[in-house]
Amino acid sequence: MSKVLMKGNEALAEAAIRAGCRYFFGYPITPQNEIPEYLARRLPEHGGVFLQAESEVAAINMVYGAAAAGARVLTSSSGPGISLKQEGISFLAATELPCVIVNMMRGGPGLGGIQAAQGDYFQATKGGGHGDYRLIVLAPNSVQELVNLTLLAFDLADHYRNPAMILGDGILGQMMEPVILPPPVNIQVDKPWAATGCKGRNRNIVNSLYLDPQELAELNDRLQEKYNRIKANEQRYDNYLTTDAELVVVAFGTAARIARQVVDDCRLRGMKVGLFRPVTLWPYPEKGLIEATGQAKRVLTLELNTGQMVEDVRLSLRDRIPVDFLGCTGGILPKAKDVYNKIESLIAQKTLFACG
Amino acid sequence: MSLALNLPEALTDKAFHYCPGCTHGIVHRLVAEVIDELGIRENTVGIASVGCSVLAYNYFNLDVVQAAHGRAPAVATGVKRVLPEQVVFTYQGDGDLASIGTAEIVHAAARGEKITVIFVNNSCYGMTGGQLAPTTLLGQKTTTSPLGRRENIDGYPLNIIEMLATLRAPAFLARTSVHKPSMVVRAKKVIRKAFETQINNEGFAMVEILSTCPVNWGLTPIQALKWLEEKMIPIYPLGEFKLPGRS
Numbered sequence: 001m002s003k004v005l006m007k008g009n010e011a012l013a014e015a016a017i018r019a020g021c022r023y024f025f026g027y028p029i030t031p032q033n034e035i036p037e038y039l040a041r042r043l044p045e046h047g048g049v050f051l052q053a054e055s056e057v058a059a060i061n062m063v064y065g066a067a068a069a070g071a072r073v074l075t076s077s078s079g080p081g082i083s084l085k086q087e088g089i090s091f092l093a094a095t096e097l098p099c100v101i102v103n104m105m106r107g108g109p110g111l112g113g114i115q116a117a118q119g120d121y122f123q124a125t126k127g128g129g130h131g132d133y134r135l136i137v138l139a140p141n142s143v144q145e146l147v148n149l150t151l152l153a154f155d156l157a158d159h160y161r162n163p164a165m166i167l168g169d170g171i172l173g174q175m176m177e178p179v180i181l182p183p184p185v186n187i188q189v190d191k192p193w194a195a196t197g198c199k200g201r202n203r204n205i206v207n208s209l210y211l212d213p214q215e216l217a218e219l220n221d222r223l224q225e226k227y228n229r230i231k232a233n234e235q236r237y238d239n240y241l242t243t244d245a246e247l248v249v250v251a252f253g254t255a256a257r258i259a260r261q262v263v264d265d266c267r268l269r270g271m272k273v274g275l276f277r278p279v280t281l282w283p284y285p286e287k288g289l290i291e292a293t294g295q296a297k298r299v300l301t302l303e304l305n306t307g308q309m310v311e312d313v314r315l316s317l318r319d320r321i322p323v324d325f326l327g328c329t330g331g332i333l334p335k336a337k338d339v340y341n342k343i344e345s346l347i348a349q350k351t352l353f354a355c356g
Numbered sequence: 357m358s359l360a361l362n363l364p365e366a367l368t369d370k371a372f373h374y375c376p377g378c379t380h381g382i383v384h385r386l387v388a389e390v391i392d393e394l395g396i397r398e399n400t401v402g403i404a405s406v407g408c409s410v411l412a413y414n415y416f417n418l419d420v421v422q423a424a425h426g427r428a429p430a431v432a433t434g435v436k437r438v439l440p441e442q443v444v445f446t447y448q449g450d451g452d453l454a455s456i457g458t459a460e461i462v463h464a465a466a467r468g469e470k471i472t473v474i475f476v477n478n479s480c481y482g483m484t485g486g487q488l489a490p491t492t493l494l495g496q497k498t499t500t501s502p503l504g505r506r507e508n509i510d511g512y513p514l515n516i517i518e519m520l521a522t523l524r525a526p527a528f529l530a531r532t533s534v535h536k537p538s539m540v541v542r543a544k545k546v547i548r549k550a551f552e553t554q555i556n557n558e559g560f561a562m563v564e565i566l567s568t569c570p571v572n573w574g575l576t577p578i579q580a581l582k583w584l585e586e587k588m589i590p591i592y593p594l595g596e597f598k599l600p601g602r603s
Contacts, residue, residue, distance in 0.1 A: 023438060049437045053430065054463035061427040061460070065434020068421045069401070073434070091424050195419035195435070197442045199398035205413045207404075207422035 115331020426457025
């Protein structure tokens with residue numbers, strides 16, 4: 001397979017087609033418009049349907065209908081649009097309908113800006129809509145991973161009957177990188193629960209209303225049991241020079257690309273610094289993080305927000321190691337030098353602490 | 357003794373939860389009879405809405421997807437685009453369709469989505485306790501318009517069928533009622549046309565059915581039927597507003 005140069009958003013869209021997705025419903029918002037634009041051209045060529053909805057609310061409910069009818073279906077948006085989709089996302093989670101939702105994050109809150117940020121971490125990983133539910137949240141950090149994780153997202157969504165989210169950002173969506181596109185997969189997933197017309201079987205109901213409190217509690221118990229299985233089986237992460245690291249930087253997506261450069265700078269100067277990069281943000285890869293910080297005396301979380309994932313890092317490490325945070329908002333990227341300086345000062349504090 | 361009428365196959369034998377005198381049960385039965393007569397039960401997906409008819413999935417003996425408040429036309433769009441050969445219908449009340457779901461119904465109609473919409477209008481929010489709806493009549497008292505609907509406060513009632521009739525795409529738009537036996541017979545014919553429009557691939561079809569809400573109107577069932585005839589029909593005139601092939 002040869003490499004091609006592709007923009008992140010377009011590579012993701014092509015990956016969705018190769019994953020067997022034939023339905024897209026969405027509403028334009030920057031910085032992810034290349035996804036709907038690409039699919040508007042390409043889906044009809046594959047016998048699929050592209051439909052620009054009148055709103056994000058309608059788009060996610062079209063996704064809900066298509067998923068209920070048994071299709072592999074995609075929608076994509078960015079922060080403010082994802083907020084509007086939360087009603088439908090809660091319904092998709094409650095009815096256990098598989099679908100893939102892309103959030104190419106921009107800065108917030110409110111209308112915010114159109115530059116890359118990671119301020120939707122809480123919204124993606126802690127619910128976002130109403131009720132007790134979880135999404136499978138995947139965080140790519142390259143165009144190649146946008147492709148790989150899109151294929152994985154469709155598989156995980158079908159396997160667990162759960163919505164999966166690709167949590168990218170404006171930089172990943174807009175950047176161009178060489179990428180290897182996988183051959184199209186030909187997966188026929190059996191969906192005996194789908195509402196397709198009841199010919200030859202008992203009728204199927206897709207519903208999330210449980211007026212009997214006991215029945216609703218049973219649904220929630222069943223969902224939690226599923227979420228526990230996902231937690232046990234699907235924690236994914238990437239380690240870079242963590243084996244002997246005395247300080248481990250934790251970062252995902254675009255922030256992890258900056259962190260990796262800083263780790264290289266630190267190593268050149270003889271500092272034992274490594275990078276732990278969560279690939280699944282839910283489930284959070286806490287087992288991997290505990291292993292990666294086995295030798296660490298300090299942890300620094302680097303995010304394009306005011307400190308969201310840092311809470312999961314602290315929960316995972318349970319105060320065993322001091323955890324510091326460095327972040328930027330507004331679409332401003334942390335400079336490698338600033339991250340380096342922060343690491344240097346933390347290492348100095350550690351020495352002081354050890355001596356004192 | 358011979359049985360004059362059986363339960364339609366498209367209905368389950370579950371007893372309706374609707375209040376005494378409410379005409380939802382009649383509309384359910386008419387939809388089910390039409391589905392039986394057209395022989396489409398096994399090829400149909402129903403979309404249940406939010407409101408009094410939220411439990412429609414308990415009653416229609418076919419595949420049903422329950423939708424969020426107002427979103428049934430969008431959900432139906434998703435189902436129909438995946439299953440273009442199947443029959444897809446939504447069953448919505450006026451709080452659902454004419455208020456929170458206005459955007460969804462307007463745009464599904466404007467796209468000419470090949471679905472059938474059964475729109476039951478009882479001029480109030482039934483399930484949540486009789487609050488003001490977009491379809492509440494001027495002067496009509498509800499729990500959130502205790503002095504009666506006033507145009508300078510709450511605006512005017514929304515004539516959805518007439519609004520949609522200004523669009524190019526819809527193929528069949530009609531308003532009917534079920535307040536007396538002759539009207540029930542006529543309503544069934546109209547509902548049948550709305551399904552046939554979809555089966556014949558002619559486009560978006562919608563029937564508004566005027567319905568009673570005795571409990572929230574504070575009337576007896578008989579008084580409610582009379583109120584529907586005397587008060588609602590002048591504001592919501594019955595008839596066929598758009599027919600297939602005539603735009």
